[in-house]
Amino acid sequence: MGWFKRITNTFRSNKLQRDLEEELRHHLDLRTADYEGSGMTPDEARLAATRQFGNPTLEKERARTMDISAWLETLLKDLRYAARQFLRNPVFTIVAVLSLAIGIGANTSIFSLMNAVLLRSLPVHDPHELVALTDPNTAGVSVGLSSGERGLMSYAEYEQIRDHAKSFSGLCVVEAELDRWQVRIHGAGPEDARPKLVSENYFSVLGVEPFIGRVFNVEDAHAPGQNPYVVLSYDYWKNRFGGNASALGTPIRILGTTYSVIGVAAPGFHGENISEYPDFWLPMMMQPSVMPGRDWLREDLSKNFEKVMWLHAFGRLAPGVTLAKAQAEVDVLFKNIIENGYPSTLSPETRKEALDQKLKLREASTGAFGGREDFAQQLMILLGASGVVLLIACINVANLLLARASARNKEVGVRLSIGASRGRLVRQFLTESLLLAFMGGMVGLLIAWGGSHLFAALLAGNRDRFDLNTSLDLRVLAFTMGISLLTGILFGLTPALRGTRVNLNDSLRDGERATASSGRLNLAKGLVVLQMGLSLLAITGAGLLLRTLWNLQAVDVGYPKEKLLLVGVDGTTAGYKGPQLTALWRDLTARLQSLPGVTGATYSINGLFSGSESADVVEVEGFTPQTQKDRGSRFDLIGPAYFSTVGVPMLRGREIGQQDTAAAPRVVVINEAFAKKFFAGRDPMGRHITERFGDHKAIYEVVGVARNLRDHNLKTDVFPRFYVSGEQGMEGPNEFATFEIRTAGDPRQMFEGIRKTILSVNQDLQLDPLRTLTENLDRTTAQPRMMARLCTLFGLVALLLAATGLYGVLSYAVTRRTNEIGVRMALGAGRGQVVSMILRETGIMILIGALVGVAGSAGLAKLIQSRLFGLKTLDPVTITTALAILAFVALVAGYIPAMRAARVNPVRALRHE
């Protein structure tokens, strides 16, 4: 029958049914009349006619299966029947729905994060047309000589591509980092705001309209410092300005320049980065005004080969231009830019290195997100873990349904014997499991609704403000429906097929025999074994990540971690230059040192675990480099008494002191790793190290060797590093300093005093947020910690679900074997023997499950190897502990049914037989 007819039938269903009934009645009446005519009594005639006709209801059913309304009606009937069944077994229903909800909720939460990070398009015009010229998965500012594929670009590079490329209908740039500045709005006191610099065509290229006022246009790109305007984000306008149209024209003061609000961007738009929420945008031309002393709009090629790469470039391809064609054009352009982008004095080697740079175009509909790949990898691991939880939940529900199916043996037998087809019953069973899955999915969505926010917050790790849009959109809903359906079929099909394969003779006879369902028990046990294996996998994974975290936390950094606080101070933005900077650092150090409660203060440019790093090319006296890697070393510029303040002992010589001024001979302290690599047994004291950067160079004499200290990462070996006095730096005095301050008591109590002390020197000094070293370390280990926590959570849930499953199956087995146990006890078996018999079965299941689990864990460990630290791939401690936990939980779950078996009263059990 064609679909069209089937559908038209739906609309005339009732009429169809009435017609059919009338027709059949007509037939029966005529036949009855015939028989009456041949001499039967009316009753006999009716009976004979009916018999000859067959079963009218059945025929009616068969005729009616043909239309879709009947199909829907059957579905409704099945659903009502299923609902009645569920209401009659509330415990079963709640356990099943909750297990599924936990599994589906966990998966949906993780998926909604993946959706936000990997799948969802930016809320801009035609997001699929967007291309990025830089790598939208990176963030920050990179200063120096880059090589290979470019993550970011400089403003000068952008200008040249914008002016010459013909492949794009528009090309814009935006800062690759969200700033945090002190601003004064309408003369009010200073407050924190998060602005972003964008090129004047940013909004038009992305296709974002103003909500009120205007967005930037070509007028806003006159000249550096000449366009003091801001566009507010819709959220900021709502929150800070109460959504008031009078916000237009409001003066906002940032570092001595007053900006005027010219518009509010469209609602929902929060920039090209999916995890950042800028408060407002400023025209690119204002860069020198908001970062005084640093002009990143111009590159002075004659002086420097350092480039400041701080921008992401996004564009739209011109009509008819393919990505490959645009790539070819950009390749040519960029090669030209690079060739002319470095001073002619560059050494041939450096020049060769510099020329090895490339821009890679990529589709950018999902916007920018620093660290996307790493984040996605974590999500994959979590999705795996939550998948295991869901699988275990499915098996639980399958087992529950199997148990119920055998309890319903008789019902099924009756229904089959009065003419229900097996397909009809399978359908009824499947409807029940799908309804269960659907209910689980609904509750799961509720869990996911809260869960996704929680997970997003947990996974934010060391990001300052991390706000992913994890709202449950259609894609997430489709995912939830999809996995609900899949799980419904997954856990429902086997019980449905098994439950309807009924031997009518057996099932209708009164006694339910243990032997009748031994097949079911074997299947159930097999499923429990699988559950054991899966939960072992989950707890091993959690264990590996936990041990990784503990190993990281136990790493010796080489100095006391407590009572040390750090604060970054920027001298350049406040207007300090040259010798003024030297004076500033001396002044600040002295003031901080004399604060009550401070036992020592020094500084370094990179700080400790604060995410900044420096490296340069070095030539070491008496050392011949073998590879390119031998030519470089990391370094830091430090203040006097750095090592004694931080707490690192000197192994040889002296540390950097106050005497090491710009006028004094240049000296250097090296760490053990540097001594080992570059001096390898020779005495480093008094030897010379040449630092090179481009055509700058400085020669230092080694005056000390310090013990290794960890300053930026916990995982790898300590890198060779040399330490130079901040006043003797190759590029002049340091513009920026991170103060390391030792306190007598809790460093957190000192925050306010230290902030005030620094600002008392100059109100305009820009401070990074104050942090203790332990806070910085916590941020370094934030992601492993969150992964460990989440995976532990999933592991525990998996274990709990598996234990429930084991308990259920064993309880069922004991009930089924009441007779057998009764016979054994009547024949003289003691309680202990009965208990050990049941526990032996448990033991066998655990053993097989453990084997499966260990094999799986070996594969798992390999998969997550890159996230492990200080562990062999298959860590014996973790595996043993996981096995012990599993065995313990399983034995507890098995002990209760075993005890119940031991309490079987042999007399009653046998009477039952």
Place this chain on the structure above:
Amino acid sequence: MGKHSNDRLQGTLDLLVLKSLACLGPMHGYGISNHIQSIAGDALRVEEGSLYPALHRMAQEGWILAEWRPSDNNRRARYYALTAAGKKQLAAEQRRWDELTHAVSRVLSFA
């Protein structure tokens, strides 16, 4: 729903119904069932109840046309009439039936 060319039994009932309608003109279900039984006698027992699903299906296929009309005993009855498609189907079914019976009889007479 497919064309049941492989389902001999169903095809047989279809063939009988179509043939009856072709010979006697429009009839209601009871009439068809009586006609088949009176010709075939006890050798071919059609369960009357299964006639109606078949009629319904054939009507859906468009081989026969169903129409309510007043019947002899002053009640309304559904009459079925052969359509052009039904005639074609009858010819096809008959040809298939002949082929089958020929084939069977050939096999049986081979000895």
